Amino acid sequence: xxxxxxxxxxxxxxxxxxxxxxxxxxxxxxxxxxxxxxxxxxxxxxxxxxxxxxxxxxxxxxxxxxxxxxxxxxxxxxxxxxxxxxxxxxxxxxxxxxxxxxxxxxxxxxxxxxxxxxxxxxxxxxxxxxxxxxxxxxxxxxxxxxxxxxxxxxxxxxxxxxxxxxxxxxxxxxxxx
Numbered sequence: 001x002x003x004x005x006x007x008x009x010x011x012x013x014x015x016x017x018x019x020x021x022x023x024x025x026x027x028x029x030x031x032x033x034x035x036x037x038x039x040x041x042x043x044x045x046x047x048x049x050x051x052x053x054x055x056x057x058x059x060x061x062x063x064x065x066x067x068x069x070x071x072x073x074x075x076x077x078x079x080x081x082x083x084x085x086x087x088x089x090x091x092x093x094x095x096x097x098x099x100x101x102x103x104x105x106x107x108x109x110x111x112x113x114x115x116x117x118x119x120x121x122x123x124x125x126x127x128x129x130x131x132x133x134x135x136x137x138x139x140x141x142x143x144x145x146x147x148x149x150x151x152x153x154x155x156x157x158x159x160x161x162x163x164x165x166x167x168x169x170x171x172x173x174x175x176x177x
Contacts (some may be wrong), residue, residue, distance in 0.1 A: 008177050012055075013152070014051070014162070014165070014166070015162065015175060017029060017160055017161075017162065017165045018162060019157050020175065021163035022165060022169065024169070025165075025168060025169040025171075025172035025173075025177065026120075026172070026177070027164070027165045027169060028031065029161050029165070032161055032164060033157070034137060034142050034156065034157040034161075034163065036132060037131070037134050037160040037161070037163070037164050038131035038132070038134050038135040039066075039118060039131075040164055040168070041079070041127045041130060041131040041134075041163075041164065041167065042128070042131055044075075044127070044164075044167050044168060044171055045052050045123060045124045045128070046124075046169050047176050048072050048075060048120065048123050048124075048171070048176075049120050049123075049124065050056050050176065051068045051071075051072060051171075051174050051176050052068065052069065052116040052117070052119060052120040052123075053116070053120075054068065055122045057069045057072075057116050058112065058116065060101060060112075060145070064142065066106070066111070066173075067112065068114065068174040069111065069116050069119065070106060070111040070112055071107070071173055072110065072116070072119050072120070072123055072168045073111035073114055073119055074102060074105075074106065074170065075123060075128075075166075075167055075170050076119060076122050076123040076126050076163070077102075078163065078166055078167065079123070079127050079129070079130045079163075080126050080129075081100055082130055082163040083126070083129055083130040083133050085097055085146060085159060086094050086134065086137070086156055086159060086160075087133065088146060088157070089144045089145065089146040089154075089156050090137065090141055090144060090156070093144075094145050094146065094147065095146045095147070095148065096146070097146060097147065097148050097149060099149040099150075100137055116147050122171075127167075130163075134156075134160050138154055141156060142155065142156050142157045143156070143157065144156050146159065149157045170173035
């Protein structure tokens with residue numbers, strides 16, 4: 001199978017979505033709290049199940065744009081990454097997160113070649129796991145901090161909101177919002 005066209009890397013700093021609504025996908029950070037994130041992650045995982053069941057889920061809509069399958073693989077991996085990062089924030093004082101190159105991960109993990117049914121199960125499991133992690137955060141730990149490799153600082157709560165935006169934005173990207 002030939003390699004798909006490379007995706008144009010997203011180099012934007014999306015942390016602004018913590019301060020104002022995203023005009024592109026409609027996410028409003030003021031409409032969510034740490035307590036609302038687990039249910040929203042669950043609901044979004046159910047949307048992804050529908051997306052992955054579509055005919056042509058593995059087809060790219062245009063060269064250089066991920067297919068719905070590739071977006072779903074990314075969302076699955078985002079759930080896993082954020083569960084890890086929240087765990088670090090709860091276990092350590094002020095952890096610094098390693099850089100994660102989502103585009104390199106997509107290529108190395110061969111997102112375009114994965115089985116949609118398998119990805120569906122893995123995405124639902126990963127969403128359920130991270131939702132449980134967020135649901136178990138004690139109120140007094142919601143403001144524990146961690147820092148991304150580029151210097152962006154998050155609390156557990158702001159990381160949860162940032163995570164939720166990422167997932168919901170990609171639902172929008174595949175036309176399932």
